[in-house]
Amino acid sequence: MQDKIYSPGVMKYVEESKKLIAEREAQMAQAKKWKFDTIAVHGLYSVEEALTRNQGAIIEPLYLASAQAYRDSDELEAALAYLVPTWCYTRIANPTTYYLEWVLALLESYKTGSDASCLVTASGMSAIAQAVDPFLVKQKDGPERINFVTSNRLYGGTYQHFNIRKKQERGIEVRWVHNPEDIDEWKAVIDEDTRFLYMEAPSNPQQSFADLEALADLAHSWGIPFIIDATCATPALTRPIAWGADIVVHSLTKSITAGGLAVGGALISRKPIVTKVKNDHPLFKESFAEYVKFFPYRDNGPASAPANAMFALNDVRTLRSRMDLVSRNCMAVAEYLEGQPKVYQVDYLGCPKDPLHPLAKRYMTLVDSNDGRGREVNRYGHLMSFRVDGPPENARKVFDGFKMIFRATDLGRIKSVATIPAISTHQQQGEEARRAADVPPQLIRLCVGAEDPSDVIADLDQALKRV
Ligand SMILES: *Cc1c(COP(=O)(O)O)cnc(C)c1O
DSSP: OOOSOOOHHHHHHHHHHHHHHHHHHHHHHHHTTSOHHHHHHHTTOOHHHHHHHSTTOSSOOOOOOSBOOOSSHHHHHHHHTTOSOOOOBTTTOOHHHHHHHHHHHHHHTTTSSSEEEEEEESSHHHHHHHHHGGGSSOOTTOOSOOEEEEESOOOHHHHHIIIIIIIIHHOOEEEEESOTTOHHHHHHHOOTTEEEEEEESSOTTTOOOOOHHHHHHHHHHTTOOEEEEOTTTHHHHOOGGGGTOSEEEEETTTGGGTTOOOOOEEEEEEESOOOOOOOSOTHHHHOHHHHHHHTHHHHHOOBOOHHHHHHHHHHHTTHHHHHHHHHHHHHHHHHHHHTOTTEEEEEOTTSTTSTTHHHHHHHOBOTTOOOSSSSOOBOOOSEEEEEESSSHHHHHHHHHTOSSSEEOSOOSOSSOEEEOGGGTTTSTTHHHHHHHTTOOTTEEEEEOOSSOHHHHHHHHHHHHTTO
């Protein structure tokens, strides 16, 4: 990064910062030896760091301050040139957010054989925008029209972002894949001007899935990155980097911050990523999340509020055991619904009947678990959906009958929540797109929480009696 000559005063701070960098590297090396749960609980916040810098506080401090003060002009110059570890200004970086970023980078790269870096953003949507935009810049001597290829089974907001913000407003060609599990459909639409492949797995609400390894290989054979939204899986159940994915995005708002007190997003990238987009900065390829953090994100401004990062950090500590519990609860609820005559279809990747079950079985396992034969046990998360027989009014009647389950456009909660996507999350995209994405008005999306599953089943049972 350093092509400019800096004064001896500035270089003194660069020299001094080497100690801090070494300390952080040592803590990183230590964390990499830990199991998933230990990383989730401690991350990079060590006893040493607590005692030397944070009055011994055993929990990471919440820094709400907007900016950092410097000792003199030399330190200010070193910091703003990114020559020393610093946080400058909370739109660029913040110490609390820093702890969350590194714990997520470590969890997402856990047992993948790769290193990763992470950028935390204000929301899942801003993480998605920050992840795709750097690949959609016009290149000198590049083609007039560029495209990207994406599954059409997406969160409603992502669909709108691609269809309206990218296609209609910016003239970028969006090539939709209707059956993401069919690798030939992807192959048929990629060309020289494709900038990346994009997938959501499992998708919200349809729970589509794809052969992640084959998609990563396909992307790399064209020299482009494979980007995946793994919000519904979380790193406790799937770590796409292990299968070759370049960039993973999450809505931290969902299962990662299951307590429901904060909105947030994360972009995690493998070091390095595959891309043919030319960018002068070495971090672009070597550590994409850090590149985005120090440059486009700084200039675009979707910074996470430190308090929101704190809520995410607090919830992520129990991610693995929580995903185990809610996955088991969801399985019990899905089995109950499969036996209900008023329900004509249950979609849950954990059900052996589900056509995508074999694919999900390969990729969705509870990290650090053991089935007794040395393999990890399968867990499929807590998102499911079911379709109520008869006209759409029947689904609304059942939905309106819930007494404990919350009616909300939300998911990933410690509490069970349900919505009708056709009239909520997927309302804006119109009937035709909903039909193509298989989101009929009879479909109720249910995300099962950590309640005793018999109480969730009892609530569903009394509501189904209304039709
Ligand atoms: C909710 C959601 C998003 C968007 O996240 P926000 O935090 O609401 O901006 C993106 N992807 C998936 C799969 C989601 O469920």
